[in-house]
Amino acid sequence: MGGVPVDRLIAKDGSIRAMVFENEFAGVERNMFWSVEINFAPVVYDGEEVQPSMSADWIVLPVRDWRKLQGVTINGDRDTIEASFYVFEHDLAPWSEIAFGERHGRQFDVTFNMKVDILGLDEPSEGADVSVQEAFVRAQITLPYQGFSIHSSLSTCS
Numbered sequence: 001m002g003g004v005p006v007d008r009l010i011a012k013d014g015s016i017r018a019m020v021f022e023n024e025f026a027g028v029e030r031n032m033f034w035s036v037e038i039n040f041a042p043v044v045y046d047g048e049e050v051q052p053s054m055s056a057d058w059i060v061l062p063v064r065d066w067r068k069l070q071g072v073t074i075n076g077d078r079d080t081i082e083a084s085f086y087v088f089e090h091d092l093a094p095w096s097e098i099a100f101g102e103r104h105g106r107q108f109d110v111t112f113n114m115k116v117d118i119l120g121l122d123e124p125s126e127g128a129d130v131s132v133q134e135a136f137v138r139a140q141i142t143l144p145y146q147g148f149s150i151h152s153s154l155s156t157c158s
Contacts, residue, residue: 011141014038018148
């Protein structure tokens with residue numbers, strides 16, 4: 001079986017979102033977290049049509065106003081960007097980079113790069129015989145900013 005054809009992926013659609021979140025019980029202080037999701041056009045993998053995607057969540061940026069995303073770039077390991085590549089399961093990316101380019105109204109040109117270890121489908125997923133495809137996934141697409149939400153889990157105890 002060959003690997004996921006990451007060199008043939010074509011970004012199809014996706015979104016940029018923001019979330020104001022806090023969770024006192026988990027020790028997460030109130031902050032604005034950004035997320036980026038990109039869906040790819042279907043490709044054939046191991047004789048089956050699949051629709052991969054890549055996403056990043058819980059991103060902290062020095063920006064609170066979505067209109068100021070233009071020109072912002074962030075990169076780093078899992079502690080900086082919680083990113084994954086999805087075919088049949090989420091494979092976590094040990095390194096990612098997201099660059100917000102030119103703004104067009106409520107949309108931004110986005111470049112999303114990630115290094116990811118994709119686990120093989122027909123091989124053991126644990127132990128010495130694990131099959132891993134090291135891949136560099138890159139997407140360039142114009143994505144809409146789709147708004148923000150507010151989530152809070154505050155203690156009711158005084």
